[in-house]
Amino acid sequence: MEGGEEQQEPEVGMCANCGFLAKLRCANCRQAFYCKRECQREHWKNGHKDQCQPFQVLESAELGRYMVASRDLKAGDVILKEDPIVVGPKQITEPICLGCYARVDGSYRCQKCNWPMCGPACESSPDHLPECVVGQEIGSPIDIANFDEPNHFYEVIFPLRCLALKKKSPKKYEQLLSLESHYEDRKGTHVHQENQKSIVNFLRNYFFIQEFPIEDIDSSEKSIHTITGITDVNSLELRLKHSEVLGLYPTFAMLEHSCTPNSKHTFNKERQVIVKAAVDIKRGEHISTMYTHVLWGTAARRDHLKHSKYFMCTCFRCSDPTELGTHFSALRCKQCPNGFMLSAAPLDELAAWICTSCNATVTSDEVKEINLKIGEEVEAALAMPSVDSLEKLVQRHGKNLVHPNHFHLFAARHTLLQMYGRDPSSAGEESMKKKEKMCQDFLKVCTALDPGMSRLAPYAGIALYEYHLAVLARARQEPDAKHVDSAALKKDVETAKALLQQCIRVLQDEPEDQPEGQLCQVAQQNLAELRQWEATLSSP
Ligand SMILES: C[S@@+](CC[C@H](N)C(=O)[O-])C[C@H]1O[C@@H](n2cnc3c(N)ncnc32)[C@H](O)[C@@H]1O
Structure with a gap:
């Protein structure tokens, strides 16, 4: 809105x-x-x-x-x-400690309930209490043997912790139940059917939660489905050092x-x-x-919101076929050399796509097919990336099939701009020029799609850092005395400093235990070193 x-x-x-x-x-x-x-x-x-x-x-x-x-x-x-009123594992997760959420290997188990934990301190974490109480009372075995793959036992932890609030903190439970669950919209859907098996039946038939008084745990099927709906519609993902968990913030x-x-x-x-x-x-x-992925095209974002949050987005970006001038979903017209195909009505999933130049049309199904094909190619190229293969892919498709800013190519360009100058095959001056240009283009799209860097901070932060490397590479090429006072060198150093400062600003709120937060620290260090270098340049 x-x-x-x-x-x-x-x-x-x-x-x-x-x-x-x-x-x-x-x-x-x-x-x-x-x-x-x-x-x-x-x-x-x-x-x-x-x-x-x-x-x-x-x-x-x-x-x-x-x-x-x-x-x-x-x-x-x-x-x-x-x-948060509740924190706990995501529905699909590898075995993690139920106290601190670090990965576990099964070598330690809670002495009271037998869930794998990382040690005695975590065993007494208040977070772990609900499943520990149920485990002690009922004694159903926690049958986890493989610690390298997601385990279905964890699917019940978050709903159980929500249900246990009823006794532990009735006010929070009331707050939780006041959140939107889209219960009616979910009834009969695939998600509902899957949850019936993996959560509702498992909680009732394996952990026997209906044996607890209803005043402590409301174990009715409807309540459990309501809680899973509330979780899916409202929860946030927290990235911790070694895992991702969910939190509910009313x-x-x-x-x-x-x-x-x-x-x-x-x-x-x-x-x-x-x-x-x-x-x-x-x-x-x-x-x-933002409830969905900023780097997806309009059709994919709206589809995701429809199926996970039960509404059709009509925001400014979704209503604009050019996606704020970026042409993030635009395809090349096959009938004329210069036109791009854009949806005639982006809020209608079935609308035809029309060329901006010759008015040729294609169906939304044809568009889906092209996107699917490029998506698969990009995914395969990114699985084993090389400068050569990514460059060819970006150039070929950017010329023939899609707009150069198309979302699939955007992902490839993000990897490519980091590889220029790092990959031994691309160490030369030419590659650094390409890197600089690619960073500029990439940042232009980031700024158009997310002016406040609400979601694109990690992407933009990396591009700003890489951009500064490209500028600095040029500046450092001729550090001899005759170049020292040149206006070009000074300008490059100023630009590199400004890019690092912007990188630090964009990444300043990123957590220190995540790669983006660490990049922010590296950028701060680089900025200090650059200032020292600059001082030596201007000293006689
Ligand atoms: C996290 S809740 C937001 C609070 C919710 N409106 C409520 O009253 O509890 C998400 C739900 O709000 C509604 N919603 C949020 N943003 C919307 C939007 N841009 N357009 C239509 N509905 C939206 C949808 O029903 C969605 O599933």
């Missing part, structure tokens, strides 16, 4: 502290009124401090609940910091989807989610996140 509906704010209200008629209001949330400053100070001390948020949750027939900014937000402003779950989101989020070590404005957001504007 783009833009903001006009929100008419009331001009007067009741003082939140003493109940008198009031005109002053809290500048952050704009929801609490005060009759005088003393009342505002009092109210802040008495709890408003913890409740004051720069957003409001509203509701509409189209979106359900959604968030709007309650004041103007600057890019980088913190919108929300929230604890306020975060109020954020609507947009394919050009205006917020970004990260997690801290306490597993809180921190949501920041990715771009400036005006008061009253909707605040959005």
